[in-house]
Every structure is written in structure tokens, then in C-alpha cells.
Amino acid sequence: MSAVDLPGSPSSIAVARAYVRELPEVAGHPRADEVELLVSELVANAVQHSDSGRRPDGMLRLVVADHDHTLHVEVIDGGSSGAIPQVPAQVDSLSENGRGLWLVQELSSAWGWKESETGRVIWFDLPTRP
Secondary structure: OEEEEEEOOOHHHHHHHHHHHHOHHHHOOOOHHHHHHHHHHHHHHHHHHOHHHHOOOOEEEEEEEEEOOEEEEEEEEOOOOOOOOOOOOOOOOOOOOOOHHHHHHHHOOEEEEEEOOOOEEEEEEEEOOO
8 A cells, every 4th residue: 555645735636646657556557547547636626625625734645555456546635514526417528627526437447435534535446457
């Protein structure tokens, strides 16, 4: 398992992508580009919609683990009293926003979210074998 703590700022999106790109579990993954994309979507959502991005000292944690030939990725943020993670009923292909969780749903083998002691955990799984 690998983990990194990141500030709740937009600059963390690129840092998260670079971090997962260098992990051995991701570097050899047949869908490494999709892993990077989905990580960037979840980190962007955490920055935009959670208390991690609203507080000056807000932080989030990115966790990557390989469990039984499945890559499991979690983004743990400060939570939000108003926003609940959900896939929009309609996805506008021309919109610049609103497709992050839809992409996670479409590209991962499983995904979900739960409340935690420190906020909220949003996760996805991708098999390491095609």
C-alpha cells in the first residue's frame, strides 16, 4: 500500500497524477492511463466539493493498494455537509464539469463512497489483469 497526503488545492491534482504514475502497482498496470485519469477526477472533486478544498489548511489523502490482482484507490477528504457524491442522471458531453464520477463509474470495475472519522472516502477498483 502507498499513500500520500496532499493540500486541498487545485495544484494537488497534477501532483496526485504524477504520484500514481511512479508507483510500481500503476506503472505496470494495463490501464495506467485510466488510473491517472480517475485519480485526477477524484482529487479534483475533493478539492472542489469537500471541506478539504474550502479550508486554508485542508488536506486530503490518496491511497493506492493492490489487493488480489485488483488496484484499489481511495481519496480521503474532509467531507462535506452539503454535497453527496453521485453520478448525474444526464451527462453533457460538451460540459467542462460534471463528468468525473460518471467516468469513475464507466471505467472502474467498482466504486463507492462512505463517511469516515476524518471525512469521506471515495474509492474505485481496477483489475490488474485484463
